[in-house]
Amino acid sequence: MVMETRQARQYASAPSLFAPLAMHDVDRYLEAATRDNTRRSYQAAIRHFEVEWGGFLPASADSIARYLAEHAQTLSINTLRQRLAAIAQWHVSQGFPDPTRAPHVRKVLKGIQALHPAQERRAKPLQLAQFEQLVVWLDAQIAAASMTGNDHHLRVLARNKALVLIGFWRGFRSDELSRLQIEHITVEPGRGMTIFLPHTKTDRNHAGTTHKAPALSRLCPVAAYVAWLAASGLAAGPVFRRIDRWGRIAEEGLQASSVVPLLRKLFQDAGLPQADRYSSHSLRRGFATWANANQWDLKMLMEYVGWKDVRSAMRYIDAADPFAQHRIEAALAPPPATPPSAPPPERRPTVAPKLVPETRLTVDLYIERNSKFVRGKSKARRWIEQFCLSQYQMRVFEQRRPRYEIVMPFAAGPELEKAIEVLLADMHENADLCNCFIEVTLHDPLTDTHWS
Numbered sequence: 423m424v425m426e427t428r429q430a431r432q433y434a435s436a437p438s439l440f441a442p443l444a445m446h447d448v449d450r451y452l453e454a455a456t457r458d459n460t461r462r463s464y465q466a467a468i469r470h471f472e473v474e475w476g477g478f479l480p481a482s483a484d485s486i487a488r489y490l491a492e493h494a495q496t497l498s499i500n501t502l503r504q505r506l507a508a509i510a511q512w513h514v515s516q517g518f519p520d521p522t523r524a525p526h527v528r529k530v531l532k533g534i535q536a537l538h539p540a541q542e543r544r545a546k547p548l549q550l551a552q553f554e555q556l557v558v559w560l561d562a563q564i565a566a567a568s569m570t571g572n573d574h575h576l577r578v579l580a581r582n583k584a585l586v587l588i589g590f591w592r593g594f595r596s597d598e599l600s601r602l603q604i605e606h607i608t609v610e611p612g613r614g615m616t617i618f619l620p621h622t623k624t625d626r627n628h629a630g631t632t633h634k635a636p637a638l639s640r641l642c643p644v645a646a647y648v649a650w651l652a653a654s655g656l657a658a659g660p661v662f663r664r665i666d667r668w669g670r671i672a673e674e675g676l677q678a679s680s681v682v683p684l685l686r687k688l689f690q691d692a693g694l695p696q697a698d699r700y701s702s703h704s705l706r707r708g709f710a711t712w713a714n715a716n717q718w719d720l721k722m723l724m725e726y727v728g729w730k731d732v733r734s735a736m737r738y739i740d741a742a743d744p745f746a747q748h749r750i751e752a753a754l755a756p757p758p759a760t761p762p763s764a765p766p767p768e769r770r771p772t773v774a775p776k777l778v779p780e781t782r783l784t785v786d787l788y789i790e791r792n793s794k795f796v797r798g799k800s801k802a803r804r805w806i807e808q809f810c811l812s813q814y815q816m817r818v819f820e821q822r823r824p825r826y827e828i829v830m831p832f833a834a835g836p837e838l839e840k841a842i843e844v845l846l847a848d849m850h851e852n853a854d855l856c857n858c859f860i861e862v863t864l865h866d867p868l869t870d871t872h873w874s
Contacts, residue, residue, distance in 0.1 A: 467508035483524035548708035574669030
């Protein structure tokens, strides 16, 4: 009896091991699982549906179909899809059936896409010539501000120069630039800078990513960053901040939404034509186009910028000869006349083509519904094939229980492991969106290695 009482006191004295987690902690972790940009865009979508359009939540499939139809001519198809995703998330989180999955809602969306096709709008890339023109203009303005002792203008110019140079050479978007923290950046003089981002758009596991930017003889992002810290006196917190008319620097960082207007005004002041066609994506597209023109292979470019799939990378690269004019003209040109007395052309040894590392994998896929009351197996398979496997030269071996062969552009090693990890996560995510679960196994027959 004494032992029982003593043990009871021991357990009672350790409440931290057994006490339930406070609800506010649960809410905090749930909130952290959703990105700030996603949360804000979903809140705006729900507000538009309820307040501006006058819809009611929970909603019926008919009301959502009417909502789509009434905005078909004013909103892009991508915006409508985002609105549907927000409405669906609201219903699921509140425990209601998801009306956006109703067949006629999907048919209405498909009809809108058919009747109102729109070409994807892409930001104008900041080409190297315009990039240099911008930096030269900034340097001239900084020199003038230094001579006149205009500290306010000097701070603004130093911030803008660092933002443009880091954004271009690292291919950062506005949300990444706005979230840079001084304590997460390390400068190695004469070599470069290391930048840690705790989370990014493609970092689904919130593991954080590390980027490196080089120190350059000109157009140097490292020197611009150091100069901005010296001009601002900042030692911690957000790197890029708002500066008011009196030259006071805000405590909080720039909002991602304010970066694009800032860049457009900067480009306009520097005399760049069509300044309104630029955005923060212009920095990334400009760097990707420059790297492609300077013989960076796709794999190297994807590793440097942080792209996980080929489709994302190709959207940012502008071909050096977009209309294929030079290639076709070269093929149409008549061959040069050979003089009769000319010696026969010298036979050059055939150079073996450069082998591109690749790994062929077989993929065994099993799809099942989460519940017998939902449908989605066919859609889950279609989405997995279209959005996950097709980018890897997919071939279908068996139709009844899906079996495929894919080719990954990596040899065995960490890059292959990372690509497979991302592929598996994408496949599971697409299955979840269709109310299904999957069992998937990847197999390398050469090494007899399995992943699942």
